[in-house]
Amino acid sequence: MIKTILIAAISVNGIIAEHVDQVSTDWTSKEDKKFFSQKTKELGIMIVGRKTFETFGQALPGRTMVVMSRSPLHIGGVPTPRLGGRVESGGGEGAGRVVWTDLSPRDLLANLESKGYSSVALCGGSQIYSVFLREGCIDELFLTVEPVIFGKGVPLIEGAPRVNLQLIEMKPLNEQTILLHYRIKK
Numbered sequence: 309m310i311k312t313i314l315i316a317a318i319s320v321n322g323i324i325a326e327h328v329d330q331v332s333t334d335w336t337s338k339e340d341k342k343f344f345s346q347k348t349k350e351l352g353i354m355i356v357g358r359k360t361f362e363t364f365g366q367a368l369p370g371r372t373m374v375v376m377s378r379s380p381l382h383i384g385g386v387p388t389p390r391l392g393g394r395v396e397s398g399g400g401e402g403a404g405r406v407v408w409t410d411l412s413p414r415d416l417l418a419n420l421e422s423k424g425y426s427s428v429a430l431c432g433g434s435q436i437y438s439v440f441l442r443e444g445c446i447d448e449l450f451l452t453v454e455p456v457i458f459g460k461g462v463p464l465i466e467g468a469p470r471v472n473l474q475l476i477e478m479k480p481l482n483e484q485t486i487l488l489h490y491r492i493k494k
């Protein structure tokens with residue numbers, strides 16, 4: 309089965325953004341940016357929600373980005389045609405690629421698996437993390453805990469049942485930032 313690996317940077321109180329338009333690189337450490345870039349390039353393919361994609365505003369080099377949306381036509385001005393919910397084959401070499409989809413999490417993962425992918429990075433935001441968790445479609449999590457508390461903002465997960473985790477590894481990325489690697493207990 310294809311493995312889904314959640315990757316997120318969180319505040320100490322589990323917030324991933326102070327507001328929905330905020331790009332994560334506004335507040336994350338350079339070491340986390342490096343980890344995110346390396347890990348997503350290693351996996352070659354990442355899934356994001358339409359709102360998170362809008363904070364990037366473009367394809368990321370060396371990766372295929374599958375953008376989930378129910379209404380892709382709402383995305384004005386982004387020159388990335390919707391491909392009828394299908395995921396193209398191939399890696400994300402060079403310039404990077406963006407593919408839109410409206411498949412459900414399970415159908416999307418089955419589609420990626422049929423294209424030969426054995427793992428995929430799940431890169432948020434909250435709606436996307438939450439729907440995959442609710443549907444039992446996450447295997448592992450990499451959480452970078454940055455030394456900050458946000459008084460309000462977008463939570464990592466919202467509206468999902470309790471899920472138990474097994475800690476695989478805990479690694480400092482710098483003197484202030486910790487990377488936690490968990491497996492979901494099934």
Ligand SMILES: NC(=O)c1ccc[n+]([C@@H]2O[C@H](COP(=O)([O-])OP(=O)(O)OC[C@H]3O[C@@H](n4cnc5c(N)ncnc54)[C@H](OP(=O)(O)O)[C@@H]3O)[C@@H](O)[C@H]2O)c1
Binds near residue numbers: 323
């Ligand atoms: N700190 C981090 O590591 C991190 C990581 C990722 C994102 N973020 C932050 O999170 C914020 C965005 O999170 P968010 O939860 O508001 O939005 P999001 O999850 O990025 O995107 C939500 C959109 O995804 C589409 N969508 C949601 N569920 C879907 C489904 N089941 N099928 C198809 N499409 C679906 C919908 O797009 P349509 O409206 O087009 O239908 C929805 O509006 C941003 O501030 C971003 O910077 C932080």
